[in-house]
Amino acid sequence: MDLKTAILSRILSIVFIAIMIIVFYLIAEKMAKKRAKNVKSLYVCPKCGSINLRYIDDILPGTRFISTTPSNNEFECIDCGYQGIAPKVDREQINSFREEIKKNKNNNSLKRKN
Numbered sequence: 449m450d451l452k453t454a455i456l457s458r459i460l461s462i463v464f465i466a467i468m469i470i471v472f473y474l475i476a477e478k479m480a481k482k483r484a485k486n487v488k489s490l491y492v493c494p495k496c497g498s499i500n501l502r503y504i505d506d507i508l509p510g511t512r513f514i515s516t517t518p519s520n521n522e523f524e525c526i527d528c529g530y531q532g533i534a535p536k537v538d539r540e541q542i543n544s545f546r547e548e549i550k551k552n553k554n555n556n557s558l559k560r561k562n
């Protein structure tokens with residue numbers, strides 16, 4: 449094997465590895481998208497419509513003996529600070545849910561003016 453073929457085979461192997469990395473990346477991206485699509489419903493903040501919710505899992509030490517399960521469906525909104533029950537909304541209906549929140553807000557502000 450002369451020097452030229454040695455260099456060529458090395459370049460080819462580098463190109464092959466690069467292609468493998470790209471293919472692997474594309475497959476991983478596709479799988480991540482599929483997984484995200486499979487989540488059908490999300491918890492949505494009833495105040496601002498955000499999906500940045502944190503599950504409140506604080507059980508007071510005293511109540512731990514009485515109830516072993518955390519308070520049901522209690523969330524904290526990271527965007528607006530809302531605390532309480534959050535409804536589970538279908539992924540496709542989140543936008544209409546947010547519009548509904550906006551409508552209610554407008555109605556409330558109108559009522560206050562009158």
Ligand SMILES: [Zn+2]
Pocket residue numbers: 493494495496497498525526527528529530
């Ligand atoms: Zn919120």
